[in-house]
Amino acid sequence: MPYFRATDPFPLESADHTKLHEFYARLAAGRLATTRCAGCRRLAWPPRAFCGECGSDRFDWTDLSGEGTIHAFTVQEAGLPAGFDGPRVFAIVKIDGLRVFSILVGAEPSKVAIGQPVRVSPLRVADDPDGNARWLPAFCPA
Amino acid sequence: MRKVALVGAGVSKFGVRKASYRDLIWEAGKACFDATPAVKPKDVEGLVVGSVLPERTAFQSHISSMAAEALGIRPSVLSARTEHMCASGTVGIRYAYAFIAAGLADLVMVLGVEKLNQPTGDEAILNMGTGVDREWEAAFGLTAPPCFALAAQRHIAAYGTTEEQLAMVGVKNHTHAAKNPTAHFQKGATLDQVLCSRMISTPLRLFMCSPITDGAAAVLVASEDRARDLTDRPVWIRGTGQALDGFQLTSLHEDYAHWPALERAGRAAYRMAGVTAGDVDVAEVHDCFAIAELIAYEELGFCRKGEAGPFVAHGRSDYGGDVVVNPRGGLIGCGHPLGATGVAQAAEVFAQLRGEAGARQVLDAAVGLTHNNSGMGEHVVMIYGREDR
Numbered sequence: 001m002p003y004f005r006a007t008d009p010f011p012l013e014s015a016d017h018t019k020l021h022e023f024y025a026r027l028a029a030g031r032l033a034t035t036r037c038a039g040c041r042r043l044a045w046p047p048r049a050f051c052g053e054c055g056s057d058r059f060d061w062t063d064l065s066g067e068g069t070i071h072a073f074t075v076q077e078a079g080l081p082a083g084f085d086g087p088r089v090f091a092i093v094k095i096d097g098l099r100v101f102s103i104l105v106g107a108e109p110s111k112v113a114i115g116q117p118v119r120v121s122p123l124r125v126a127d128d129p130d131g132n133a134r135w136l137p138a139f140c141p142a
Numbered sequence: 143m144r145k146v147a148l149v150g151a152g153v154s155k156f157g158v159r160k161a162s163y164r165d166l167i168w169e170a171g172k173a174c175f176d177a178t179p180a181v182k183p184k185d186v187e188g189l190v191v192g193s194v195l196p197e198r199t200a201f202q203s204h205i206s207s208m209a210a211e212a213l214g215i216r217p218s219v220l221s222a223r224t225e226h227m228c229a230s231g232t233v234g235i236r237y238a239y240a241f242i243a244a245g246l247a248d249l250v251m252v253l254g255v256e257k258l259n260q261p262t263g264d265e266a267i268l269n270m271g272t273g274v275d276r277e278w279e280a281a282f283g284l285t286a287p288p289c290f291a292l293a294a295q296r297h298i299a300a301y302g303t304t305e306e307q308l309a310m311v312g313v314k315n316h317t318h319a320a321k322n323p324t325a326h327f328q329k330g331a332t333l334d335q336v337l338c339s340r341m342i343s344t345p346l347r348l349f350m351c352s353p354i355t356d357g358a359a360a361v362l363v364a365s366e367d368r369a370r371d372l373t374d375r376p377v378w379i380r381g382t383g384q385a386l387d388g389f390q391l392t393s394l395h396e397d398y399a400h401w402p403a404l405e406r407a408g409r410a411a412y413r414m415a416g417v418t419a420g421d422v423d424v425a426e427v428h429d430c431f432a433i434a435e436l437i438a439y440e441e442l443g444f445c446r447k448g449e450a451g452p453f454v455a456h457g458r459s460d461y462g463g464d465v466v467v468n469p470r471g472g473l474i475g476c477g478h479p480l481g482a483t484g485v486a487q488a489a490e491v492f493a494q495l496r497g498e499a500g501a502r503q504v505l506d507a508a509v510g511l512t513h514n515n516s517g518m519g520e521h522v523v524m525i526y527g528r529e530d531r
Binding site: 003007009010011045046071072073074075076077078079080081082083084088090092098099100101102103125136138 | 261262264265267268270271276277278279280281282283284285287288291292295296340341342343344348351390391392396398
């Protein structure tokens with residue numbers, strides 16, 4: 001048997017696998033959403049199916065504006081994990097009062113700046129083992 | 143609570159090792175038992191093993207029992223593994239401390255071990271991504287360097303810290319490591335070498351980062367009565383603190399150069415030990431990246447917030463300064479075999495407070511501190527004393 005690695009670095013996004021399926025369904029349609037607790041009305045990022053503030057497991061989905069600004073960023077040039085390419089712009093995006101961690105795609109790394117406007121740009125990654133398409137909430141310059 | 147002390151310590155060679163996971167356990171165990179002739183494996187009542195990635199790197203779980211068998215230890219009161227990412231080793235020491243202080247055990251070994259280097263380097267890095275949130279962070283390819291790079295960017299912007307000051311942490315710790323025969327790197331480094339090394343994640347360059355390292359370390363932890371039987375120079379655990387600010391990057395303090403959990407963990411440990419930052423002679427802090435050492439100076443009270451750059455530049459964290467930080471070479475010089483790091487830090491403080499650190503000896507070291515973190519949001523601090531109060 002030759003050397004092989006068996007690691008799926010992406011989340012299982014389908015309704016069979018996660019209570020947060022709605023997030024990914026909306027993302028596939030180009031919308032960035034998150035959860036609002038049905039008990040205390042707290043808006044969360046990332047979305048969550050249990051509220052650590054009030055203890056409720058009831059929540060509603062709400063779309064975010066999809067546009068935000070860069071709060072902090074770094075450009076990783078070397079030492080990336082297997083399967084991921086550099087240079088890679090990692091960023092904290094401020095959006096609707098929330099801080100969202102993501103990557104910036106379609107940007108010239110040397111031109112990225114704090115305060116720069118960005119918008120959500122769903123990134124398709126490897127299909128899941130059942131052949132379902134998978135998406136991550138990446139951002140691009142607005 | 144009963145008093146608790148370290149009575150023995152040993153460290154394997156750290157590096158890219160031609161050695162298996164079990165080889166590393168044997169090496170650290172032998173080094174510890176050789177240094178503690180009064181203790182045989184059969185005397186050890188408990189074993190705690192700090193290890194993060196054996197399921198990935200050695201395809202092995204059930205770690206504490208495997209290690210106990212490898213070393214001839216037959217635990218009768220405590221056997222457990224601690225997985226707490228980069229702070230796993232110190233978290234293991236805290237468990238041993240608590241068991242012994244509570245009267246549930248008298249002699250426990252804490253061993254940290256990691257075999258990180260895989261057949262391919264990028265796969266080793268992929269494994270490191272298990273320490274951040276898989277769904278919301280690691281799926282983008284996030285590992286530790288960009289996280290700490292955000293802190294460095296912020297420290298530079300807020301306080302005028304310079305790349306040269308970041309580089310001086312690399313120079314100091316590589317220079318210290320050259321005097322440590324178990325360190326990953328032994329050649330030292332000049333300021334030019336650090337500043338010209340490859341960019342990893344802006345602004346952190348290669349020689350400002352800890353490498354991917356294999357290694358293991360072990361300490362023996364004992365109750366007061368047992369400790370006084372075993373050695374005339376126990377090293378006492380005087381204080382300990384642990385605090386969590388957050389796990390995901392977006393849960394941490396919004397200013398990434400501000401690590402409130404480290405300040406809290408340090409304050410708890412100082413209070414318990416009855417000492418202040420000014421009393422610390424030697425500190426092993428978690429310099430996974432140069433910026434982490436700078437922020438540790440500030441949050442641990444060695445200098446004021448924002449003044450860490452000048453603090454290292456003026457030699458105040460080196461021999462002859464206010465406090466000698468990372469005499470063994472730190473994570474930058476020794477490498478960072480995750481679970482082994484916190485135990486190796488304790489082993490260094492043990493040697494320093496017993497006056498056995500050889501070329502690295504800090505003159506008349508009486509109070510030592512170790513700081514181990516798991517990301518920027520979680521910190522563990524231990525205070526050790528040559529005297530029991």
